[in-house]
Amino acid sequence: MSREGDATHEGGPATPDAVRHAPGYLARRLYQAYTAAWARWVDPVLTGPQYAVLVTVDEHPQLDQGSLAHTVALDRSTMADVCRRLEERGLIERTQAPADGRRKLLELTDEGREALVRVRRRVCALEDELMAEHEDTARIIAALDALARRWETVAEGRPA
């Protein structure tokens, strides 16, 4: 692997090899950079996970909050927090399922649908920008997905 240019940060000494080649360090940098890029390119208030919820509720109206959590890979408490914020901003409505009052069913409001259309264009522009230097975007996306699934399996396992 080339060491050119990636060993130093402005104002600091070289990042130790044990850190800069660590998969978790790289995952953190990706996630941090994505979050910062999202705030600048898409929306400083509506977050990536909130957008994922809007997209999914648009595709699956009357979905319950627990199923949605699985579908967008959020834990239940984060999911509840995301939905509460979206409801407060008038982008989704939560109703109780007739058969089971504890289940909350979700639906986009008209404002939610408008927000989704408006934001979707900027999300596409951001994603084009993020992947612009990759000739084979599908390949790196598939590699990231395979890695994420492997890591999710490791996270559920235990050391030998």
Place this chain on the structure above:
Amino acid sequence: MSREGDATHEGGPATPDAVRHAPGYLARRLYQAYTAAWARWVDPVLTGPQYAVLVTVDEHPQLDQGSLAHTVALDRSTMADVCRRLEERGLIERTQAPADGRRKLLELTDEGREALVRVRRRVCALEDELMAEHEDTARIIAALDALARRWETVAEGRPA
């Protein structure tokens, strides 16, 4: 890209394509899975960023906190928080630079060095596990690093 197996989550409908192929969704899943795996395999208290700080201070004693933030890719306020926690747990010592009282210089304590040795073995075991299915670990690590650098550049830029 194969769609087998990756379109559904337990208990929820298929993840919409616009979400599950999104680079940021994948980055979030990677980071979430890594954080969960770390807590289980390495240490539920000492975090990945805290470990990165211990490794770097061990390699560069008397480093100042601001430079360290650049080197381990943390913003200054997160860095201050990480250092405060490590200091409270007796793993690092912070002293004021003689020439500039605002600069804080960091050094590992004996306990910090012991913690580093103890944790390092578990970190290596975790990283082996995370990358176990990849034949060419160096190649995917290089790809993640290139992607992180690209995304950091996009995060600093602005939409056209």
